[in-house]
Amino acid sequence: MLTVALDAVTTAALLFIISSGLLIVFGVMKIINFAHAAFVTVGGYAALVGAWLGLPWLLVLPLAFVVGAVCGALTEAVIVRRLYQRPLDAILATWGLGIVIGQLVTLVFGREVQFVQAPITGTVDLAGIDYSAYRLVMIAAAVLIAVLFTGLLSGTRLGLSTRAVIMNEMLAQGLGVNSARVRLVTFAIGSGLAALSGALITPLSSVDPNMGLPWLISAFMLVMVSGGSLLALAVSCLVLGGCQVIVSTFVNPILGGLTIAILAAIVLRIRPEGFARA
Amino acid sequence: MRSRLFLTSLAAIAAMTPAMAADPIRIGVPVGLSGANSVVAPSVVQSAELAVEEINAKGGVLGRPLALEVADDGSGAAGAQKAFDALVFQKKVNVLISMETSAARNAGLPIVARGKTPFIYTSFYEGKSCSPYLYVNAWVPEQQVPPIVDYFNNEKKAKSYFLIGSDYAFGRGMLAFTKSYIEKTGGKVLGEEYLPMDGSDWTPIISKLKASGADAIITSTAGGAPNVTLTKQLRAAGVNLPYGNLAVDEGTAKSMGGDATGIYISASYVTGIDSAANKSFLAAMSKKFGADLKTPNDLSVPEYEAVYAYKAAVEKAGGTDPTKVLAALEEVSVDGPRGAIRMNKQRHAPLTMYLGQVQADGGVKVIQSFPNVDPGAQCPPKS
Numbered sequence: 001m002l003t004v005a006l007d008a009v010t011t012a013a014l015l016f017i018i019s020s021g022l023l024i025v026f027g028v029m030k031i032i033n034f035a036h037a038a039f040v041t042v043g044g045y046a047a048l049v050g051a052w053l054g055l056p057w058l059l060v061l062p063l064a065f066v067v068g069a070v071c072g073a074l075t076e077a078v079i080v081r082r083l084y085q086r087p088l089d090a091i092l093a094t095w096g097l098g099i100v101i102g103q104l105v106t107l108v109f110g111r112e113v114q115f116v117q118a119p120i121t122g123t124v125d126l127a128g129i130d131y132s133a134y135r136l137v138m139i140a141a142a143v144l145i146a147v148l149f150t151g152l153l154s155g156t157r158l159g160l161s162t163r164a165v166i167m168n169e170m171l172a173q174g175l176g177v178n179s180a181r182v183r184l185v186t187f188a189i190g191s192g193l194a195a196l197s198g199a200l201i202t203p204l205s206s207v208d209p210n211m212g213l214p215w216l217i218s219a220f221m222l223v224m225v226s227g228g229s230l231l232a233l234a235v236s237c238l239v240l241g242g243c244q245v246i247v248s249t250f251v252n253p254i255l256g257g258l259t260i261a262i263l264a265a266i267v268l269r270i271r272p273e274g275f276a277r278a
Numbered sequence: 279m280r281s282r283l284f285l286t287s288l289a290a291i292a293a294m295t296p297a298m299a300a301d302p303i304r305i306g307v308p309v310g311l312s313g314a315n316s317v318v319a320p321s322v323v324q325s326a327e328l329a330v331e332e333i334n335a336k337g338g339v340l341g342r343p344l345a346l347e348v349a350d351d352g353s354g355a356a357g358a359q360k361a362f363d364a365l366v367f368q369k370k371v372n373v374l375i376s377m378e379t380s381a382a383r384n385a386g387l388p389i390v391a392r393g394k395t396p397f398i399y400t401s402f403y404e405g406k407s408c409s410p411y412l413y414v415n416a417w418v419p420e421q422q423v424p425p426i427v428d429y430f431n432n433e434k435k436a437k438s439y440f441l442i443g444s445d446y447a448f449g450r451g452m453l454a455f456t457k458s459y460i461e462k463t464g465g466k467v468l469g470e471e472y473l474p475m476d477g478s479d480w481t482p483i484i485s486k487l488k489a490s491g492a493d494a495i496i497t498s499t500a501g502g503a504p505n506v507t508l509t510k511q512l513r514a515a516g517v518n519l520p521y522g523n524l525a526v527d528e529g530t531a532k533s534m535g536g537d538a539t540g541i542y543i544s545a546s547y548v549t550g551i552d553s554a555a556n557k558s559f560l561a562a563m564s565k566k567f568g569a570d571l572k573t574p575n576d577l578s579v580p581e582y583e584a585v586y587a588y589k590a591a592v593e594k595a596g597g598t599d600p601t602k603v604l605a606a607l608e609e610v611s612v613d614g615p616r617g618a619i620r621m622n623k624q625r626h627a628p629l630t631m632y633l634g635q636v637q638a639d640g641g642v643k644v645i646q647s648f649p650n651v652d653p654g655a656q657c658p659p660k661s
Contacts (some may be wrong), residue, residue, distance in 0.1 A: 003485045
């Protein structure tokens with residue numbers, strides 16, 4: 001039973017880490033960034049390059065974040081900026097961009113599966129069961145990301161402007177907030193987070209040009225039921241991720257893979273605002 | 279007419295290397311240069327090129343040189359239809375020799391039958407593909423699984439097993455056979471779990487495995503990413519049971535680093551086979567391709583041997599007549615890197631299988647060899 005609980009919490013942590021970048025972009029811009037999976041992949045390859053260069057793991061993570069943020073800023077300035085009034089086109093454009101990035105990664109690094117050694121290996125003894133140490137570290141990473149971003153949003157000038165733009169963009173502009181800059185920075189941070197999450201999952205995953213894709217649908221659904229709030233995202237990751245683990249464990253892992261998408265659809269049907277407070 | 283003239287001149291150029299005037303014998307190689315097989319396909323083509331070069335240097339087959347026609351089958355059914363059609367009806371090849379996905383092979387078989395072209399399939403597969411035009415010189419589950427299970431039963435005293443796979447035809451087919459073989463040899467299967475092919479989180483399955491208390495695990499995932507994620511997550515969860523992997527090859531094991539250490543694999547070819555034939559094959563490969571050499575493997579070496587098997591069959595039949603060649607293919611034996619191989623068991627071949635274990639340096643050490651493992655009843659005559 002403890003194993004199932006640990007599986008549920010660590011799975012929720014992984015989902016939270018991967019979805020947080022998508023959520024931040026959606027919260028500010030009301031745009032779903034379907035290139036998110038590609039930025040996750042970029043982060044995985046950044047970790048790979050970092051490992052080749054022999055960088056310590058604590059430097060690899062900021063490297064991945066910076067690479068992702070730069071890619072994100074370029075994307076915002078070149079593509080996304082033109083599409084704020086056309087959210088549906090933005091979905092198509094970012095989806096297409098994801099394909100382009102995937103192909104570029106294939107051209108540079110090849111199609112084959114690559115490997116990054118885990119910084120932490122082995123297991124930890126928790127009340128009589130051995131549990132993967134790296135998965136436990138993921139819980140800490142998720143909490144850290146949540147705390148940092150809550151701090152950024154509520155404790156800094158940038159966070160204040162961002163919240164102003166989220167609440168009422170016209171009014172914020174009228175008060176002298178440079179909303180274009182807020183959007184650029186937010187998109188860069190969201191993409192950087194995606195890349196950071198890609199680097200964080202490499203020890204549990206392989207590095208290949210499509211590594212981000214299996215996570216995209218779950219992340220998208222979780223963001224939809226969370227409605228732009230970081231706290232709601234944490235709740236939905238715990239609830240839906242937990243259900244996924246329970247279904248996988250007691251019914252069948254193939255159905256488990258569908259759990260998040262199906263439950264999210266049901267939640268949205270019954271309660272359109274999802275887990276967010278109305 | 280002009281296109282035929284063009285083809286003939288092409289053939290003449292191809293035949294130029296050793297001065298042979300005769301019309302070449304054309305070997306069609308439909309292979310997955312793009313798609314899922316694109317990682318392994320170059321090594322298959324290199325094998326075929328070496329075999330053709332060696333044979334032509336020694337005067338060809340019945341005085342005629344061999345010429346290769348490589349076509350991309352896209353690793354799937356749709357691409358294979360085009361590739362087979364072009365090779366059989368436009369290029370008019372005398373034989374098809376290739377490693378392909380099962381989907382591509384199945385799509386090609388009707389075309390091969392229409393063109394009455396012999397087809398030597400050189401990829402291991404799930405077994406029981408039967409066509410009068412099809413010969414297979416690679417392994418089927420009946421040959422690959424027993425070495426691992428027998429070794430775990432006898433040497434590791436394993437009594438209970440846990441099976442993990444990807445949810446597709448090859449994964450499920452391999453594990454279905456594994457399960458029946460384990461039960462036949464007195465073992466118990468405590469669990470059999472699958473994840474979709476693109477699944478990457480094996481956590482619940484690994485928790486079930488740990489809770490089951492099984493003595494050993496055997497996995498059959500799709501190649502590449504699922505194999506890697508499963509192995510990494512097993513290691514991260516501290517699973518150190520005897521671990522047989524039906525889907526990992528030497529190259530992947532090497533690049534996986536420490537996580538692959540200790541995995542048992544079963545194959546008809548590993549580079550470490552200690553025989554004169556294998557050593558001279560490896561030397562010839564690295565001489566011909568130098569830095570561009572793709573490491574020879576269990577999918578590329580059968581291609582090399584199959585070209586020689588076809589040469590022997592044509593010589594025995596006294597020409598390229600398909601009916602005579604098909605009859606002769608069963609009777610000829612070829613000595614290659616994998617030893618002496620004859621496709622005389624319902625168009626499949628008894629093979630020497632090697633049980634290997636991945637070492638800390640990424641190499642594969644042969645633990646035990648199992649000579650002439652029988653493919654079993656693959657294509658029993660209809661009564």
